[in-house]
Amino acid sequence: MINENSTAFFLSITNGRKGTAMPPFGNRLSENQRWDVTAYIWTFWADQDSAGKGKLIYERNCTSCHGMKGDGAEISIVFNGKRAFDFTNLSAMANEHPSELFDSVTDGVTGTAMPSWKSELSENERWNVIKYAWTFQFKDYAIAPSQTPIPSTGIPSKNSIWYSTPAGAAIILISLIMAAGILYLFRKGVDER
Numbered sequence: 609m610i611n612e613n614s615t616a617f618f619l620s621i622t623n624g625r626k627g628t629a630m631p632p633f634g635n636r637l638s639e640n641q642r643w644d645v646t647a648y649i650w651t652f653w654a655d656q657d658s659a660g661k662g663k664l665i666y667e668r669n670c671t672s673c674h675g676m677k678g679d680g681a682e683i684s685i686v687f688n689g690k691r692a693f694d695f696t697n698l699s700a701m702a703n704e705h706p707s708e709l710f711d712s713v714t715d716g717v718t719g720t721a722m723p724s725w726k727s728e729l730s731e732n733e734r735w736n737v738i739k740y741a742w743t744f745q746f747k748d749y750a751i752a753p754s755q756t757p758i759p760s761t762g763i764p765s766k767n768s769i770w771y772s773t774p775a776g777a778a779i780i781l782i783s784l785i786m787a788a789g790i791l792y793l794f795r796k797g798v799d800e801r
């Protein structure tokens with residue numbers, strides 16, 4: 609499933625699969641019904657259990673940019689003239705593969721505000737959060753977003769450099785004091801000769 613997309617499913621349902629037992633449903637189901645069944649197929653992958661775990665991760669880490677409902681509509685921040693990715697945008701989602709979204713979460717998206725979550729979330733947690741994010745496109749999915757925002761745990765910095773952390777700053781400060789002390793003792797030693 610992770611390397612599939614909804615457009616491919618929709619087309620297989622519409623046209624059938626040549627050389628296989630899969631018949632075409634283009635004449636038997638309306639276009640809406642074919643999209644509904646496509647959405648339903650995804651729920652076997654984005655199962656309630658994983659998506660439920662993903663929801664907790666999402667609401668703790670991702671809502672500050674992507675919004676409670678996945679469309680970022682209530683977020684006023686715009687990053688480089690762009691909003692964070694809208695998981696309810698059906699035409700964008702129809703061509704996405706879950707594996708591509710997973711890679712974006714793992715590595716971040718270069719040149720945008722989207723941080724890398726590799727060191728914050730385990731591989732399993734990253735898949736669960738993607739399963740939950742995937743459900744935003746299905747308006748009847750059983751796990752609904754929470755009504756009240758959950759406090760964010762903070763956003764991993766895009767390029768957290770060791771010396772920009774409090775511990776790093778302390779190390780630099782202590783090193784400077786020690787260097788000054790050594791210099792002072794050295795000068796004192798020279799003066800006393």
Ligand code: HEC
Pocket residue numbers: 665666669670671672673674687690691692693704708709710712713717720721722723725737738741763
């Ligand atoms: C600091 C803001 C911010 C946070 C926090 C954030 N994102 Fe993003 N995210 C962005 C922006 C901005 C983009 C748009 C990048 C682009 O242009 O495609 C993005 C893009 C993405 C994409 C790529 C969609 C695509 O294929 O183009 C995924 C998937 C994603 N975010 C998931 C998440 C998840 C899951 C979390 C929480 C674990 C999260 N994001 C947290 C800002 C954020």
